Amino acid sequence: xxxxxxxxxxxxxxxxxxxxxxxxxxxxxxxxxxxxxxxxxxxxxxxxxxxxxxxxxxxxxxxxxxxxxxxxxxxxxxxxxxxxxxxxxxxxxxxxxxxxxxxxxxxxxxxxxxxxxxxxxxxxxxxxxxxxxxxxxxxxxxxxxxxxxxxxxxxxxxxxxxxxxxxxxxxxxxxxx
Amino acid sequence: xxxxxxxxxxxxxxxxxxxxxxxxxxxxxxxxxxxxxxxxxxxxxxxxxxxxxxxxxxxxxxxxxxxxxxxxxxxxxxxxxxxxxxxxxxxxxxxxxxxxxxxxxxxxxxxxxxxxxxxxxxxxxxxxxxxxxxxxxxxxxxxxxxxxxxxxxxxxxxxxxxxxxxxxxxxxxxxxx
Amino acid sequence: xxxxxxxxxxxxxxxxxxxxxxxxxxxxxxxxxxxxxxxxxxxxxxxxxxxxxxxxxxxxxxxxxxxxxxxxxxxxxxxxxxxxxxxxxxxxxxxxxxxxxxxxxxxxxxxxxxxxxxxxxxxxxxxxxxxxxxxxxxxxxxxxxxxxxxxxxxxxxxxxxxxxxxxxxxxxxxxxx
Numbered sequence: 001x002x003x004x005x006x007x008x009x010x011x012x013x014x015x016x017x018x019x020x021x022x023x024x025x026x027x028x029x030x031x032x033x034x035x036x037x038x039x040x041x042x043x044x045x046x047x048x049x050x051x052x053x054x055x056x057x058x059x060x061x062x063x064x065x066x067x068x069x070x071x072x073x074x075x076x077x078x079x080x081x082x083x084x085x086x087x088x089x090x091x092x093x094x095x096x097x098x099x100x101x102x103x104x105x106x107x108x109x110x111x112x113x114x115x116x117x118x119x120x121x122x123x124x125x126x127x128x129x130x131x132x133x134x135x136x137x138x139x140x141x142x143x144x145x146x147x148x149x150x151x152x153x154x155x156x157x158x159x160x161x162x163x164x165x166x167x168x169x170x171x172x173x174x175x176x177x
Numbered sequence: 178x179x180x181x182x183x184x185x186x187x188x189x190x191x192x193x194x195x196x197x198x199x200x201x202x203x204x205x206x207x208x209x210x211x212x213x214x215x216x217x218x219x220x221x222x223x224x225x226x227x228x229x230x231x232x233x234x235x236x237x238x239x240x241x242x243x244x245x246x247x248x249x250x251x252x253x254x255x256x257x258x259x260x261x262x263x264x265x266x267x268x269x270x271x272x273x274x275x276x277x278x279x280x281x282x283x284x285x286x287x288x289x290x291x292x293x294x295x296x297x298x299x300x301x302x303x304x305x306x307x308x309x310x311x312x313x314x315x316x317x318x319x320x321x322x323x324x325x326x327x328x329x330x331x332x333x334x335x336x337x338x339x340x341x342x343x344x345x346x347x348x349x350x351x352x353x354x
Numbered sequence: 355x356x357x358x359x360x361x362x363x364x365x366x367x368x369x370x371x372x373x374x375x376x377x378x379x380x381x382x383x384x385x386x387x388x389x390x391x392x393x394x395x396x397x398x399x400x401x402x403x404x405x406x407x408x409x410x411x412x413x414x415x416x417x418x419x420x421x422x423x424x425x426x427x428x429x430x431x432x433x434x435x436x437x438x439x440x441x442x443x444x445x446x447x448x449x450x451x452x453x454x455x456x457x458x459x460x461x462x463x464x465x466x467x468x469x470x471x472x473x474x475x476x477x478x479x480x481x482x483x484x485x486x487x488x489x490x491x492x493x494x495x496x497x498x499x500x501x502x503x504x505x506x507x508x509x510x511x512x513x514x515x516x517x518x519x520x521x522x523x524x525x526x527x528x529x530x531x
Contacts, residue, residue, distance in 0.1 A: 076509055077447055077449060077476050077481075077506055077509050077510055078509045078510060079510070079511075081447075093254055093258075093294065094294070095254055095291065095292060095294060096273075096276065096277075096294065096450075097276075097280045097290065097291030097292065097293060097294075098291055099450065099451075100277055100280060100281075100291070100450075100454055101280075101284070101291050103451045103454060103455075104454075107455070110525060110527055111501035111502050111525045112501070112502045112505050112506075112525055112526075112527060113451065113502075114449065114451030114452055114454070114455050114499060114502050115449060115451065115502055115505070115506050115509070116451060117447065117448070117449060117450065117451075122254050127254075134527070145291060147288035147289070148288050148289045148290075148291050148292055151289050151292070152254055152289075152292050155253055155254050155255045155292070156254055156255060156256070157256075171287060171288045171289055172289075173287055173289060173311070270431055270435075270471065271471070272431060272468065272469060272471060273450075273453065273454075273471065274453075274457045274467065274468030274469065274470060274471075275468055277454055277457060277458075277468070278457075278461070278468050299431050304431075322468060324465035324466070325465050325466045325467075325468050325469055328466050328469070329431055329466075329469050332430055332431050332432045332469070333431055333432060333433070334433075348464060348465045348466055349466075350464055350466060350488070
């Protein structure tokens, strides 16, 4: 198998200025280490909440052949939060089901999950998913949406993702649409 | 009662090329046969996943006075899937609640339901609903959203739909907004 | 504490023409009387379902320093329903989680809740929320989304909202994103 590349993009003014450690980005990397059987490597960057910088980072990760890019941070209602805007600017197709499910899952923990604008979309042959910024929500959201990711990559012409069945079950329907 | 017309539009490269039978379109027609008391007829077409062809088909079904148009297929994340794009291009109003509920219902069966971009909208006095392409999901989705359809047609100036109460209950709130 | 201002905007041709009483607008005011500890006052208007009038009313409420504006009415699929359109025209950011949760809650009562296009968004430093028009749904929807409102105002630079904990619990996460 070729090396699978996964972009991990932390969008946070404070993490980019080293005001605090990027716990969320590391949590994402830990998740994929745990679930993926494929040989893989992260393409990891931490940038401030600037829309044009986020767009550039997403573009360059796609050019480096990341099959999947996971962002964290910048999905709230504050003026500086612009990660979904950057994602929508690039993507040819938006997948609203990701945001709906992540908000629904987070709602079991915090009523403020409805403030999150996290979403997902397809940019060329890359799936981009916005996760929230809070470290504690990363695992909850990835557990919820991950089972749909391998089949999504199949459908958009991405690489074949194989998981450790003991940790998370990828789902590939047999019936074709 | 006048004849009620319902558009059934199958969007599928393979069904249009006769590579396989259009099971989903037939499943939609069977559903309405079962639930409707009104005298009705389907306006049925099978076309490939081409956005301009889908837009034209939706337009011509509206011109033929279809009060409701139900599509199947073309709602996934693949490059050729463009049914929601065609629907959004035409509709004056989108109704996101249909897609939310259909994804939520399908999620009980398959975790990949979050990949579906199915939606609904109002085009002039016609309600357009995108169903998924998979035959097994047709009935699940129609059972979930159908109870709201007759009242929706009332609100947009469409014909009065009457159902066999034994199969599905149309809901019309008494209190007006 | 400064006086907290909350806009209450009823969008309804019939209420504006005094064909019937604005029960929904009064229900919203009653809710805030019950839950808020802050000294506050409503900025209350009843206008017809005209998009430009709704946009103007929202703008002038923001100029009068309303930290929050709650609308009622005009969220359905009918031709005259244009409240979400006016809201989207003004807001810099939309918060889809509000509409998703309100539709989900209303779905426990009426299957026609999927016809509602209610949403929420941020306009400068003001949070705008569309509630449905039906009086019975006002309380259900406010109970569901209110716990997220005080923290949202914190995030967008609005005033600090304090609630009577016995009626509704505002939620402010400790962990920052």
